[in-house]
Amino acid sequence: MNSLDPRINRLSEKGQITSEEKKKSLDQLETYEVFLQKREGQPFRHEGIVHAPDEELAWIFAKEQFSRRQTCTGLWIAKTENIMVSELTENEESVYDLYEEKYCGEGNKYAIFHMLKRGKQHVYAGTVLANDESSAISCAKAQFSDEQVFNIWVVKEENLLISSEEDKDMWLTVPEKTFREAYAYKASDKIKEYKKRNA
Amino acid sequence: MYGGGTIFESHDEKNIVNEDPVKLAQFEERINRGEKIEPSDWMPALYKKQLIRMIEQHAHSEIIGALPEGTWITRAPGFRRKLALIAKVQDEVGHAQLLYSAAETLGKTREEMIDDLLSGKSKYSNIFNYPAFTWADSCFISWLVDAGAIVNQLANSRGSYGPYCRALERICAEESFHLKYGHHCVIYMATGTQKQHDMMQEAVNRWWKPLMHFFGPPDKISVHTEVLMKWKVKMASNDDMRNQFLDMYVPKILELGLTIPDPELRKDETTGRWVYGDPDWDEFYRVINGDGPCNKERLEVRKIAEERGRWVRESLKRAESKYVVPLA
Amino acid sequence: MNTPAIKELLYKIGDDQLILGHRNSEWTGLGPILEEDIAFCSMAQDKIGQSLAIFSILHELGEPDPDTNAFLRDAKLFKNCQYVEMPIGEFDFSIVRHFLFDNAEAIRFKHLTDSSFIPLANLSKKIKGELKYHTMHANTWIKRLGNGSKESIDRVQKALNDSWTMALGMFEVSPYEAELIQEKIFVGEKVIMQEWYESISATIEGTELSLPDLYSSKPMLGGRQGLHTESLIKLLDEMSEVIRLDPEAEW
Numbered sequence: 001m002n003s004l005d006p007r008i009n010r011l012s013e014k015g016q017i018t019s020e021e022k023k024k025s026l027d028q029l030e031t032y033e034v035f036l037q038k039r040e041g042q043p044f045r046h047e048g049i050v051h052a053p054d055e056e057l058a059w060i061f062a063k064e065q066f067s068r069r070q071t072c073t074g075l076w077i078a079k080t081e082n083i084m085v086s087e088l089t090e091n092e093e094s095v096y097d098l099y100e101e102k103y104c105g106e107g108n109k110y111a112i113f114h115m116l117k118r119g120k121q122h123v124y125a126g127t128v129l130a131n132d133e134s135s136a137i138s139c140a141k142a143q144f145s146d147e148q149v150f151n152i153w154v155v156k157e158e159n160l161l162i163s164s165e166e167d168k169d170m171w172l173t174v175p176e177k178t179f180r181e182a183y184a185y186k187a188s189d190k191i192k193e194y195k196k197r198n199a
Numbered sequence: 200m201y202g203g204g205t206i207f208e209s210h211d212e213k214n215i216v217n218e219d220p221v222k223l224a225q226f227e228e229r230i231n232r233g234e235k236i237e238p239s240d241w242m243p244a245l246y247k248k249q250l251i252r253m254i255e256q257h258a259h260s261e262i263i264g265a266l267p268e269g270t271w272i273t274r275a276p277g278f279r280r281k282l283a284l285i286a287k288v289q290d291e292v293g294h295a296q297l298l299y300s301a302a303e304t305l306g307k308t309r310e311e312m313i314d315d316l317l318s319g320k321s322k323y324s325n326i327f328n329y330p331a332f333t334w335a336d337s338c339f340i341s342w343l344v345d346a347g348a349i350v351n352q353l354a355n356s357r358g359s360y361g362p363y364c365r366a367l368e369r370i371c372a373e374e375s376f377h378l379k380y381g382h383h384c385v386i387y388m389a390t391g392t393q394k395q396h397d398m399m400q401e402a403v404n405r406w407w408k409p410l411m412h413f414f415g416p417p418d419k420i421s422v423h424t425e426v427l428m429k430w431k432v433k434m435a436s437n438d439d440m441r442n443q444f445l446d447m448y449v450p451k452i453l454e455l456g457l458t459i460p461d462p463e464l465r466k467d468e469t470t471g472r473w474v475y476g477d478p479d480w481d482e483f484y485r486v487i488n489g490d491g492p493c494n495k496e497r498l499e500v501r502k503i504a505e506e507r508g509r510w511v512r513e514s515l516k517r518a519e520s521k522y523v524v525p526l527a
Numbered sequence: 528m529n530t531p532a533i534k535e536l537l538y539k540i541g542d543d544q545l546i547l548g549h550r551n552s553e554w555t556g557l558g559p560i561l562e563e564d565i566a567f568c569s570m571a572q573d574k575i576g577q578s579l580a581i582f583s584i585l586h587e588l589g590e591p592d593p594d595t596n597a598f599l600r601d602a603k604l605f606k607n608c609q610y611v612e613m614p615i616g617e618f619d620f621s622i623v624r625h626f627l628f629d630n631a632e633a634i635r636f637k638h639l640t641d642s643s644f645i646p647l648a649n650l651s652k653k654i655k656g657e658l659k660y661h662t663m664h665a666n667t668w669i670k671r672l673g674n675g676s677k678e679s680i681d682r683v684q685k686a687l688n689d690s691w692t693m694a695l696g697m698f699e700v701s702p703y704e705a706e707l708i709q710e711k712i713f714v715g716e717k718v719i720m721q722e723w724y725e726s727i728s729a730t731i732e733g734t735e736l737s738l739p740d741l742y743s744s745k746p747m748l749g750g751r752q753g754l755h756t757e758s759l760i761k762l763l764d765e766m767s768e769v770i771r772l773d774p775e776a777e778w
Contacts, residue, residue: 001496001499003270003496003500004270004330004331004332005266005269005270006273006274006765007269007272007273007553007557008496008500008557010553010614010615011500011503011507011557012503028308028309028310028522029512029515029516029520029522029560030520030521030522030523031300031303031522031523031525033525033526033527046527047369048296048297048300048365048366048369049300049303049525049526050296050562051309051560051561051562052562053515053516053517053520053671054517054671056667057515057667057668057671060566060660060663060664060667061562061563061565061566063566063660064562064565064566064568064569065293065296065562065565065566068289068565068569069290069372069373080523080524080525080526081521081523083526085239085526088237088239088240090229090234091229091232091234115237118234118235118236118237118361119234119235119361119364119365120365121365121527122527151237153526168656169655169656169659170656170657170659170660171656172653172656173573173653173654173656173657177282177286177572177576179279179282179283179286179576180283180286180376181376182375182376182378182379183379184379185376185379185380185382185383187382187383187386187387190386190387190390191386191390191454191455193390194389194390194455194456195454198456262556262561265555265556266556269555269556269557271769272552272553272555273549273552273553273765273766274765274766274768274769275769276598276769276770276778277594277598277770277778278575278579278582278593278594278597280778281552281575282572282575282576282579285552285555285568285571285572285575286572288555288556288568289555289564289565289568289569289572291556292555292556292558292561292564292565292568293565295561296561296562296565299561334769334778384778387777387778388778391776391777391778392773392776394772394773394776395773395776395778500557503557504556504557504558504559507559507617507618508558508559508560508618509559510676510678510679510682511559511560511563511618511672511679512559512560513676513678513679514671514672514675514676514678514679515671515675
C-alpha cells in the first residue's frame with residue numbers, strides 16, 4: 001500500500017495478510033458494566049461497558065476507557081449477565097411503587113443502583129442483605145426509596161469486582177496530564193500579536 | 200469527532216401504520232414530554248432501525264476518523280503536540296467504543312457492525328475519505344472537522360434515546376480539548392513563518408469543499424426526515440447546522456489572515472443565512488458511494504487491523520462465555 | 528554531585544522511554560481490540576510524558592530544552608537500548624516487549640525512589656502508580672495469551688525467544704556504574720536484572736510458556752554507547768520530519 005501514513009506502509013510490508021478475504025464472523029466477547037467514583041464521597045456512577053474475556057482484563061480496560069481523562073477514586077465492574085434489571089417507569093410513577101416494602105437483615109449482600117431520571121446514569125444507592133434480587137428491591141424500598149426512581153439494577157456483591165485502596169495511586173498523575181485539557185491551549189495573545197503585525 | 204449530516208436513506212412511512220397505535224401514542228407522548236427512551240421501552244421498528252443506523256454510522260466515523268489524523272502521530276513536532284495528538288486520536292477510538300456500546304443496547308452486536316463496515320454495507324462520514332497530505336492538514340482536521348462534529352453532537356445530545364444521549368454527553372466533554380488543541384495548532388501555523396502560513400492556507404484550500412459537504416446535502420435535495428425529527432432522532436436540518444458552523448467559524452478563520460476558497464461565501468445580513476458557492480454535490484455522492492481518494496485505503500487498513508488481531512481475540516474466547524445485550 | 532554520571536543515567540532512562548513510547552504510540556487506532564487499543568495508547572502517553580520529565584531534569588542540568596534534545600539529536604548520541612528501537616512487529620512482539628521492558632522499568636524506578644539524586648527520587652515516587660498499571664496490564668496479558676490458544680502460546684513463546692538477547696541489552700552496564708552505586712545514585716544494572724528475572728519468572732510460572740536462561744545468552748549491547756541499528760535512524764528521521772522543516776519555528 002502506498003499510504004501517506006508511514007505506520008501503515010510498515011504494517012503492510014509483511015505481505016502475508018490478504019485483506020481480500022471476507023472477515024469471518026467472530027463470537028462476541030462478553031460485556032461488563034463499569035461504575036466509577038470521581039471523588040471521595042461521591043456515589044459510584046455507571047459509565048458504560050467494556051468487552052472482555054474475564055474480570056481482570058475488564059477492569060484493566062475499564063480503567064483506561066473510563067478514567068483516563070478524569071479524576072477517579074474507585075472503579076467497580078460487574079458482568080452484564082449478573083445484573084438484574086427492574087421494570088422501567090415513566091412520568092410520575094416510581095418503580096418502588098411496584099414492590100412491597102420488606103424489612104431485611106439476613107442473606108447475601110446486594111448492591112442497589114438507581115436511575116433517578118430517564119436519560120441519566122444509574123448511581124449506587126447502597127447495599128442490602130436479602131435472599132434474592134427481588135427481595136433485595138423490597139429491602140431497598142424500606143431503606144432508600146425517598147426519591148422517585150425509574151429503574152433499579154441489583155447486583156450480588158460477590159459478582160462485583162471492586163478496586164482496592166492500594167489501587168488509588170494509579171490515578172495520582174491524571175490531573176497533571178494537562179496536554180489533554182482545554183485550558184492548556186490559550187493562544188489569544190498570538191492572535192492579538194499577529195493582528196498588530198499586520199495592521 | 201463525527202460525520203455530519205448523517206446518511207439517511209428514504210424509509211417507508213407505511214411501516215409506522217402497522218405499529219400498535221396505543222403503544223405508539225404512549226411512545227410519542229413520552230418523547231413530547233421530554234422524557235428519554237430507554238432500552239427496555241417498546242419502540243416502533245422504524246425508530247429502532249434508524250437509530251441503529253445513525254449511531255452505528257457515528258461509531259464507524261470515529262474509528263475511521265482516527266486514520267487521517269493518525270497519519271501524523273509519529274511526526275508531530277515537539278512533545279506537546281506529540282502527546283496531544285496521541286491523546287486526541289485515542290479519544291476517537293474511545294468514542295467509537297462508546298458509540299458501538301450505545302448501538303448494542305438496541306440489539307445489534309459490535310461484531311455485526313464491524314462486519315458491515317468492512318463489507319462496505321454501512322457508511323461513515325465522507326470527510327474521512329480525503330488524504331491528510333501535511334501536518335497542516337492534521338491541524339485543519341483537528342480544529343474545523345471537530346468543530347463541525349461538535350455542532351452535530353450538541354444537537355443530537357438533546358435527542359430521545361437515553362444511551363445515545365449519555366454517550367454524547369461523555370463525548371462532548373472530551374471534545375472540548377480537541378477543539379482548543381486544533382485551534383491552537385492552526386493559530387501557530389497561520390501566525391508563524393511564511394512557510395507555515397502557506398502550508399496552512401494550502402490545507403484550507405484542499406479541505407474546504409469536503410467540509411461544506413460535511414453537514415450533508417442541502418435540505419431541498421435531502422431525504423425527507425419529518426418523522427425522524429418528530430421522534431427526536433434527527434435534531435436539526437443539514438442547512439441549519441451548516442449555517443451555525445459558518446456563523447461561528449468563518450470569522451475565526453479570517454482573523455488569522457487565511458482566505459476561504461469560495462468567492463461567493465458571504466453572510467446575507469437580512470436573512471442571517473450564509474450564502475455559498477456550489478461545492479459540487481455530485482462529488483459528495485461519488486465519494487459516499489466509494490469513489491473517493493481514500494475510501495479503499497481506509498477500509499483496507501481496518502481489515503488489516505482486524506486480521507492481524509484475529510489470533511488475539513480467538514485466544515481470549517472461552518467456550519462457556521455467553522453474550523447478553525448491554526444495559527444502558 | 529557527579530553530574531556526568533547522573534546525566535548518563537538520565538539519558539539512558541529518558542531515551543528508552545521516549546523511543547518505546549513512540550513505538551507503542553504507533554498502535555493507535557490499529558490495535559487488536561478497541562479497548563486494548565485505548566489502554567496501550569495511554570501507556571504510550573505515560574512513557575512519553577515520563578521521558579519529558581527526565582528531559583526537563585536534564586535541561587536543569589544544562590542540557591538543551593526537551594524538544595531540541597529529543598527531536599534534533601543525532602542517532603549516535605542516543606543512549607536507549609536497541610530493543611526499544613525495533614519496529615512494532617505484530618501484537619505478540621509488542622506485548623512481549625511491553626512485558627519485558629515495563630517489569631524492568633518498574634523495578635528500576637522502585638530502587639530509584641531511594642536515589643541520592645533527589646529530582647530522580649521524587650519523579651520515581653510520583654510515577655509509581657502509572658508503572659503499577661503498566662506491569663498489571665502486561666502481566667495479565669502474558670497470563671492470558673500464555674494460557675490461551677495453541678497459536679497464542681506459540682507466538683508469545685517465539686517472541687520471547689527471539690527478543691531475549693535484545694531484552695538483556697536493557698541491562699548494559701554504564702561506564703559510571705561503580706560511581707553510581709557508591710554514591711547511592713543507583714543500585715546498578717546487576718541488581719535490577721536479577722530482580723527482573725525473578726519477577727517475570729513468577730508470572731511465566733502460571734502459563735505454558737518458558738523463559739530462556741538468564742546467563743546462557745549473549746546480550747545485544749551497544750545501545751548505551753550510541754551504537755544503534757538502521758531502525759533508530761529511520762525512527763528519528765520520521766519523528767523529526769515536521770520539526771526539521773523549521774527548527775526555529777513554533778509549532
